[in-house]
Amino acid sequence: MAKASPDKIQTIPTDKLKFDPENPRFYRMSSHASDAEVVDEMLEDERVQDIMLSIGQKGYFPGEPLLVTGPDANGFYLVIEGNRRLTATKLLNGQLAPSSRREKSIETIKAEVMVQPPVDLPCLVYTDRKEILRYLGYRHITGIKEWDSLSKAKYLAQLRDEFYSGLGSVEQFKSLAKDIGSRSDYVSQLLTALNLYAVAEREKFFGLPIDANSIEFSYITTALNYKNICVWLGLDSKADTEMPKLDIDRLRKLFAWMFSKDSNGYTVLGETRNLSEMADIVASEDAEKVLDETGRRDEAYLYTDGPLAALTRAIDDAQAKLNVVWKMFSKPTLVLSAEHLDKADTLFNLSKDIRNHVRNKVEE
Structure with missing residues (x-):
């Protein structure tokens, strides 16, 4: 696990805190993703709205500092752990704006704010990202805030x-x-x-x-x-x-x-x-070929033991379904129509063709 920075917790302005482009949670995004794209991803998957509600009602809990590296030449810090909290805070204090499709829900949350949202956050500053990597594993792979499998x-x-x-x-x-x-x-x-x-x-x-x-x-x-x-x-x-x-x-x-x-x-x-x-x-080559041709997994699966076994299974399945149909006729309330008769004729003719084909093959 990463060791604590030699420095104490520092309070850093949120406009000097940047999102980590290598954060495993942002796997679907380019490393050059804009802040707007990061916010959209967070609002989609990370339940940032819940954090906004908590901060807006009770304030930011100082016992959870962000883990950051920096500063860089321009005085910015990179947030390695705590990107959700950073997103929530920046949305509340107006440093970030949601996309149009999220604007209404975010404005509703902001309208209910009871505590002035912070413009700076407690941070532990590390020399480089490498120092924090092992800690992330304990927190998000075996810890309480588990990542999805691709992030892991x-x-x-x-x-x-x-x-x-x-x-x-x-x-x-x-x-x-x-x-x-x-x-x-x-x-x-x-x-x-x-x-x-x-x-x-x-x-x-x-x-x-x-x-x-x-x-x-x-x-x-x-x-x-x-x-x-x-x-x-x-x-x-x-x-x-x-x-x-x-x-x-x-x-x-x-x-x-x-x-x-x-x-x-x-x-x-x-x-x-x-x-x-x-x-x-x-x-099975036969089964894979059927899947390629039909796109039907259930049909292709019939061929996994070969075409002959597939034929036997298909006949068994057809017989079972016809038995279900026959049992339905025992219901006295059934009202049959000409359409049912047409379908029954089709089944009869198809069954007869199958019987004749099998008989001819057997007798050859």
């Missing part, structure tokens, strides 16, 4: 590059695991998933109708739990952070299945629990 992965990558770049990958994983009080396999899995995400980002998400906000990073990390998916992607394991044999085309497919939505807002994958089916599908 970004943080681990920063920690690795700052402290363990000279070590082999196995030693890196072990060292990082000790730093955050976790397991090395968890660390390696996060870093592998981060590298897959970075490839997709570099490839501009393969021209798919998705962007950074469409990506649920935990889906990528969960997919790596399935050996079939790792092998299919060209990875030796979920700890293959270097990925020398990564198949880019298959990574594009995986992102399309997991994150591209159809006109009804559904993805091919659906929920993460369906990744077990996807793992079986990618292990």
Whole structure:
């Protein structure tokens, strides 16, 4: 954990405090993001409004100083820990303005302020960002203010590059695991998933109708739990952070299945629990081909044991559904129409064609 700065807590004007462009929470944003973009991201994901309400009603709690580095040549300090509190304070004291779509809600909060918002904040000043990195791990990975999985992965990558770049990958994983009080396999899995995400980002998400906000990073990390998916992607394991044999085309497919939505807002994958089916599908050429052709996971899954088994399953499913239909006729209140008769004729003719085809094949 980072040691306290030799200096005591300093009070620094908020207009001299800048957001940290490398903050793992801002993973979807460019390192050159404007303050307005940072504020929008914070208001979207970080519940800054709750902090504004607290500060506006009770004042700023001095027992939570910001952790900063600086000053730079222009007298500015970089806020490494405490960007949410900084955003809330600057919105309250008028040094930042929300976007138009957030303006009404923010003005409502400001109108209810009971305590004058501060124009300076308590800070602990460190020499450089590196001194604070390890503390962030305890606070946001194993601590009370847990980051999402992509933010954790970004943080681990920063920690690795700052402290363990000279070590082999196995030693890196072990060292990082000790730093955050976790397991090395968890660390390696996060870093592998981060590298897959970075490839997709570099490839501009393969021209798919998705962007950074469409990506649920935990889906990528969960997919790596399935050996079939790792092998299919060209990875030796979920700890293959270097990925020398990564198949880019298959990574594009995986992102399309997991994150591209159809006109009804559904993805091919659906929920993460369906990744077990996807793992079986990618292990079968027949099943994968069907998925490519139809975009239907449930249909492709029928082929995971081969076309003959798929046919048997499909016939069994059809029979089960027809049994349900037949049982419905036992309800005396049913009022049948000509439309029902047309549909029944279609089913009858299709069933007859299937029966005749199977009989001909058997008798050949």
